[in-house]
Amino acid sequence: MGDFDGKAGLVSGAAGGIGRATAIAFAREGGSVVVADLETLRHQAEETVRLITENGGAAIFVATDVTQADDVEALVAAVVDTYGSLDFAHNNAGILKVGFTAEIEEADFDQIIAVDLKGVWLAMKYEILQMQKQGGGAIVNTASEAGLVGTPMAGPYVAAKHAVVGLTKTAAGEYANQNIRINAVAPGAIETPMITDLPQEARDSLLAPQPLHRFGTADEVADAVLWLASPRSSFVVGAILSIDGGATSN
Template sequence: MTGLLNGKTAVITGGAQGIGLAIAQRFAAEGANIVLGDMNAEQVASAATSIGAEAVGVAADVTKADDVAALLRTAVETFGSLDVVVNNAGITRDATMRKMTEEQFDQVIDVHLKGTWLGMKLAAEIMREQGSGAIVNMSSISGKVGNFGQTNYAAAKAGIVAMSKAAAKEVAAKGVRINAIQPGLIRTAMTEAMPQAAWDSKMTEIPMGRAGEPDEIAKVALFLASDLSSYMTGTVLEVTGGRYM
């Protein structure tokens, strides 16, 4: 442990599994207190327990301002500060534009775009008062290139990039940094459920010839959350193995 986040408190949404949980584990190993937010109360409590005494889990729907506010308040009330927020919660409702329902479009925009906006807005209000803080938003390479069957997801993920840059300009003078990550193909339960043919097709697009691991996203999130990136805000880091460079 190098203690890059010693004494810091980090909130991670979508933290009960996959990339969110990997980020939480990496942050905890670097000395951070952790507050996990997730829709599944049982799962998020279990994830927090697996991390240890320095972690708490909170059931939260990121599309509801009251839930997000309560999640962030838990960090301040439990650990005394709010230093890092990772807006990672997400869903997919993939379908071609012709078959996609209005509900499927709205659900994805709500969770990714509105959920990230609420996380940024409410976190920034707390962070600007204390004069410091780092916000990390999770975009996707789909927001750069637009994957087939993802008009909803690609739009939301592209929106997160523009939104991060606009918000970063607003709070930079207050000591708050906002950056985004665009993961490529990462090995999670969600991606491993893809048909083998789809997986093989994506692999041919990756110069490094392999999928990424959740911890490889977590290490980049750590960089953006810590003082290693103290002069970076409004940036987007692609973590894709070279895919679509």
């Protein structure tokens, strides 16, 4: 028996990295999973689906741009049409572009805010409307260590992730009495394509203030996401759970 037997949900940004790890973990625990990511990442997203179905799990891919309201509304509808309900959602799609505050291009600022902030709000909006109809559910947003402290060279990303923390806490309080639990994870430096592709100097600087002096794994984040989405965390509402090797502990 798994924590998510008979339940269904979605994971955005599930073509790789943290999203793929949580999609696989939800399926391993019995959940049916809609894997959402950009159409341009179809090949990788379908690989996530394959990794689930070849182990007997249930999953489909739905191409989604989380910045587009129509896409997000259709994504939620696809979960319900395919599997009957939306019991869990991991709003995880995100992008990172680095640069000093005065040197970031305006278009990059707008894109980071659109994906990392508006994308999470749009997802919560349509997920909550569905969860209200069916009487409950659990939402986990991916914030970041950068949602809790400043991070050099990542101004718009830091701003968006701080805002995700605020949105999560606010929505959590608004809907808790409707049996909709909303929380967030705040990963530190996790070895995924987002970090692997950074220059070595930037990678080193991520580990410098961190007591464990290593990158975390996507599976370590997925464990926390599953706990927050499961009944085992039934008294946890509006939490921002750090999974960062102690980076924000001092």
